[in-house]
Amino acid sequence: MKYIDAFRDGTLARKIAHNIAVEADPRREYSLMEFCGGHTHAISRYGIVDLLPDNIHMIHGPGCPVCVLPMGKLENMIQLAQTPGLILCSYGDMLRVPAAGGNSLLKIKAQGCDIRMIYSSADVLKIAQLNPQRQVVFLAIGFETTTPPTAVIIKQAQALGLTNFTVFCNHVLTPSAISHILQSPEIRQLGLVQLDGFIGPAHVSTVIGSEPYRYFAEEFQKPVVIAGFEPLDVMQAILMLIRQLNAGRADVENEFTRAVLPDGNLKAQLLVAEVFELRRSFEWRGLGLVPYSALRIKSGFADFDAEQRFDIPVLSIADNKACECGAILRGVKHPRDCKIFGTACTPENPIGSCMVSSEGACAAYYRYGRFREPRPGNTVTKN
Amino acid sequence: MQQTRKRKKVYTRPLDFKNGLVEMVHGSGGRAMTQLIDNLFVTAFDNPLLRQMNDQASFMGYSGRMVMSTDSHVITPLFFPGGNIGSLSVNGTVNDVVMSGAKPCYLAASFILEEGFPLADLKKIVESMAAAARAIPIPIITGDTKVVEQGSGDGVFITTTGIGTVPEGVNISSERAKPGDKILLSGTVGDHGIAIMLIREDLSFQSTLESDTASLHSLVASMVKIAPDIHVLRDPTRGGIAASLNEIAQQSGTGMILYENQIPMQTQVSAACEFLGFDPLYIANEGKLIAICSAEDADKLLAVMQAHPLGQNAAIIGEVIEDSHSFVQMETRFGGRRVVDWLSGDQLPRIC
Numbered sequence: 001m002k003y004i005d006a007f008r009d010g011t012l013a014r015k016i017a018h019n020i021a022v023e024a025d026p027r028r029e030y031s032l033m034e035f036c037g038g039h040t041h042a043i044s045r046y047g048i049v050d051l052l053p054d055n056i057h058m059i060h061g062p063g064c065p066v067c068v069l070p071m072g073k074l075e076n077m078i079q080l081a082q083t084p085g086l087i088l089c090s091y092g093d094m095l096r097v098p099a100a101g102g103n104s105l106l107k108i109k110a111q112g113c114d115i116r117m118i119y120s121s122a123d124v125l126k127i128a129q130l131n132p133q134r135q136v137v138f139l140a141i142g143f144e145t146t147t148p149p150t151a152v153i154i155k156q157a158q159a160l161g162l163t164n165f166t167v168f169c170n171h172v173l174t175p176s177a178i179s180h181i182l183q184s185p186e187i188r189q190l191g192l193v194q195l196d197g198f199i200g201p202a203h204v205s206t207v208i209g210s211e212p213y214r215y216f217a218e219e220f221q222k223p224v225v226i227a228g229f230e231p232l233d234v235m236q237a238i239l240m241l242i243r244q245l246n247a248g249r250a251d252v253e254n255e256f257t258r259a260v261l262p263d264g265n266l267k268a269q270l271l272v273a274e275v276f277e278l279r280r281s282f283e284w285r286g287l288g289l290v291p292y293s294a295l296r297i298k299s300g301f302a303d304f305d306a307e308q309r310f311d312i313p314v315l316s317i318a319d320n321k322a323c324e325c326g327a328i329l330r331g332v333k334h335p336r337d338c339k340i341f342g343t344a345c346t347p348e349n350p351i352g353s354c355m356v357s358s359e360g361a362c363a364a365y366y367r368y369g370r371f372r373e374p375r376p377g378n379t380v381t382k383n
Numbered sequence: 384m385q386q387t388r389k390r391k392k393v394y395t396r397p398l399d400f401k402n403g404l405v406e407m408v409h410g411s412g413g414r415a416m417t418q419l420i421d422n423l424f425v426t427a428f429d430n431p432l433l434r435q436m437n438d439q440a441s442f443m444g445y446s447g448r449m450v451m452s453t454d455s456h457v458i459t460p461l462f463f464p465g466g467n468i469g470s471l472s473v474n475g476t477v478n479d480v481v482m483s484g485a486k487p488c489y490l491a492a493s494f495i496l497e498e499g500f501p502l503a504d505l506k507k508i509v510e511s512m513a514a515a516a517r518a519i520p521i522p523i524i525t526g527d528t529k530v531v532e533q534g535s536g537d538g539v540f541i542t543t544t545g546i547g548t549v550p551e552g553v554n555i556s557s558e559r560a561k562p563g564d565k566i567l568l569s570g571t572v573g574d575h576g577i578a579i580m581l582i583r584e585d586l587s588f589q590s591t592l593e594s595d596t597a598s599l600h601s602l603v604a605s606m607v608k609i610a611p612d613i614h615v616l617r618d619p620t621r622g623g624i625a626a627s628l629n630e631i632a633q634q635s636g637t638g639m640i641l642y643e644n645q646i647p648m649q650t651q652v653s654a655a656c657e658f659l660g661f662d663p664l665y666i667a668n669e670g671k672l673i674a675i676c677s678a679e680d681a682d683k684l685l686a687v688m689q690a691h692p693l694g695q696n697a698a699i700i701g702e703v704i705e706d707s708h709s710f711v712q713m714e715t716r717f718g719g720r721r722v723v724d725w726l727s728g729d730q731l732p733r734i735c
Contacts, residue, residue: 010718014718045715047721049719311727367722
């Protein structure tokens with residue numbers, strides 16, 4: 001804990017807060033998006049907003065693995081889990097995500113479907129080996145952080161000659177999502193949403209490095225500061241973004257130097273490239289179809305591709321009309337702009353995916369921040 | 384005469400506490416059931432009221448206020464570092480009884496056994512219950528045994544019910560929390576839940592963490608003696624201190640503010656929570672209590688708690704405030720403020 005507590009030091013936090021307050025220009029507003037759910041969680045859990053001046057606004061981005069899965073994919077998972085004899089393995093957060101018709105993996109588990117919550121993708125191989133007569137499917141979700149472990153188990157399954165193990169691959173890519181947000185009409189053409197800079201992903205960047213963000217900085221003139229998930233990392237990144245914006249710079253800077261290299265983790269990248277390839281397009285909740293934003297399993301590993309073995313169809317199902325998750329994921333709306341936030345939609349009965357994971361903007365705001373009255377000018381909605 | 388006596392004593396076969404298993408006949412009301420009750424339960428729990436062997440235990444009443452509480456214990460695994468379901472089922476119910484400031488008097492215990500469960504394990508569990516009860520001391524004066532078919536249970540379920548007597552002048556109840564009151568916690572949070580989780584989930588963590596399962600009767604007795612006007616006592620089991628404090632806030636119509644840097648926690652617990660993405664405030668405890676008392680009583684109560692072996696790490700962790708929303712808030716170590724909300728569903732590990 002020694003190396004973690006050092007990044008949660010309250011005295012140091014107040015010093016950085018003081019520097020931010022001194023350096024932030026009172027004549028302007030700063031709207032900063034933290035892309036990752038991990039940052040959203042840290043901001044809410046440690047009460048970081050309390051330490052910032054009123055003219056700095058944090059916008060929660062779409063970097064929450066379960067939040068961005070569209071309803072069609074959730075329906076695929078529900079149908080797959082109902083296959084007789086099949087064991088579906090998933091990370092815990094996935095189980096409570098609401099699908100169409102008020103269904104969820106947790107609900108169909110109660111009806112008798114065999115759904116196992118796992119902590120590590122390696123556990124799935126053990127389950128497959130222990131149940132040779134049954135089909136075992138791993139619901140692979142997440143950004144670049146969780147992709148290499150999935151690649152590892154696919155390769156191990158091949159080496160072991162497992163015939164009852166497949167992966168339903170829903171891995172998505174961070175850079176494509178960021179550029180999609182920056183190209184959205186609300187930001188680029190209409191200027192409805194002010195977005196001045198990004199706090200770049202922590203764990204994702206350990207894999208992909210800092211180079212992939214250079215494009216945003218140059219093409220869109222938005223500064224990016226890659227930051228760790230500890231609260232002092234976030235504070236320091238905010239200070240670095242303010243300094244860039246005040247100086248009129250738009251560079252990629254790395255606050256998370258203790259873990260992120262410019263080129264990232266080359267070994268992991270090679271592994272991912274060996275097993276996965278780009279999909280031409282993939283549907284994201286809130287962002288719609290985003291070109292080249294997700295991965296699928298290469299033909300050389302087709303035996304381990306659940307989409308092929310179970311002939312999983314592409315389904316398109318509309319979100320609940322009242323739910324604003326889409327706009328919230330794009331940074332266009334704040335959770336409290338949603339009519340059903342905290343009324344019909346709560347962590348006990350989530351309607352939208354943002355209310356499920358602790359990294360989701362709505363759940364984080366509900367859990368940690370709703371005692372706060374709205375601060376004047378802190379809403380990002382201008383329509 | 385001789386023959387009759389002989390028939391009474393001799394059973395078909397002695398119970399095999401080494402390799403034997405629970406069978407359906409152990410719950411069917413016949414000789415096998417009587418044998419199990421006599422040779423295991425009565426032998427272990429032995430006391431005059433239990434020895435009456437009627438359908439009920441009979442005892443003299445009290446003139447003062449009495450309290451009663453019941454708790455079903457279902458836990459996987461049945462044996463864990465620091466205890467087992469037996470000691471847990473005694474301490475759990477005794478703790479619920481004494482959170483009224485009461486002196487615990489009697490316990491009843493009801494067992495649901497699964498066919499095929501090893502008698503050796505059952506013996507260990509029952510003996511640990513007996514030891515826990517004797518240490519308090521609280522006699523187990525009546526009970527029941529049922530056996531369910533294999534697959535219909537999880538080894539052993541134990542329901543215990545306890546009663547106690549409340550001393551004159553003591554009125555401990557959650558609606559008595561008032562703005563200005565101090566919130567005290569008797570020790571480190573999350574030990575039980577994390578100890579169980581680390582062995583249950585096949586997580587290959589090396590840890591020396593043990594469940595904190597313990598009876599809090601003597602700690603409570605010394606607290607009530609020094610400060611009879613304690614407003615609220617609660618043992619923060621499932622849902623951790625977050626759930627207990629939210630319940631008290633709701634029931635008393637107040638809000639609470641906690642100070643994160645005052646909440647005692649073992650490094651092993653905070654490290655495991657960090658790794659798994661859990662919040663220790665929501666993790667179960669089995670040998671801790673929360674006390675809410677007036678600001679005047681707080682310091683002397685804290686001193687008494689710290690002088691007791693089960694309260695050495697006690698601390699004042701926050702205070703009761705006025706809040707129409709009944710929010711429990713926390714000043715973070717970092718300097719910000721956040722809501723410590725009700726737990727929704729089970730805590731689930733983070734993905735990345």
